Amino acid sequence: MSFEIDFVSDDHIKREKEKARSLRRTHWWQNKLQKGTCYYCNREVGRKQLTMDHVVPLSRGGNSTKGNIVAACKECNTQKKYLLPIEWEEYLKSLAEST
Numbered sequence: 675m676s677f678e679i680d681f682v683s684d685d686h687i688k689r690e691k692e693k694a695r696s697l698r699r700t701h702w703w704q705n706k707l708q709k710g711t712c713y714y715c716n717r718e719v720g721r722k723q724l725t726m727d728h729v730v731p732l733s734r735g736g737n738s739t740k741g742n743i744v745a746a747c748k749e750c751n752t753q754k755k756y757l758l759p760i761e762w763e764e765y766l767k768s769l770a771e772s773t
């Protein structure tokens with residue numbers, strides 16, 4: 675198994691960030707915020723605590739598609755940013771077990 679990381683261009687990131695910005699204005703996104711639930715931990719945190727998160731980060735080749743964008747609470751978002759992918763998997767598993 676190879677762990678080769680594909681090169682992601684700045685252009686890709688710029689373009690996808692732009693798309694994410696326009697998605698913020700859609701009803702689809704507003705509805706997600708309205709629910710106030712974090713995609714990862716399923717806690718009801720309220721819309722103010724929710725942030726837009728890419729399941730597959732743009733820096734790893736993810737896109738700003740509805741399938742790749744979720745509403746995450748600040749706590750999960752921070753964890754995701756600082757944990758290694760493998761540690762993030764562990765974190766998700768521990769969330770699943772605690773519910």
Ligand SMILES: [Zn+2]
Nearest residue numbers: 712715747750
């Ligand atoms: Zn969360």
